[in-house]
Amino acid sequence: MFRVFTLPISVQTAHGRCLARFGIEPSRAGDPWWVIYRDPKGRWLTAMVDNAQVA
Helix, strand or coil: CEEEEEEEEEEEECCEEEEEEEEECCCCCCCCEEEEEECCCCCEEEEEECHHHHC
16 A cells, blocks of 8 residues: 655665655565655655564
8 A cells, every 4th residue: 555654754775864755565564665755866766664664
């Protein structure tokens, strides 16, 4: 399921800590989330993050 976070959440990405605004929930418990964030240049990117970072 696609989620829009009410408040952006801070997640660790390849660009350091970023604020994720959207996420795709895993279909199975324990699987990672995909989050969508903007990098310092303003590009929209995705990252796979640990479940604990989103919960």
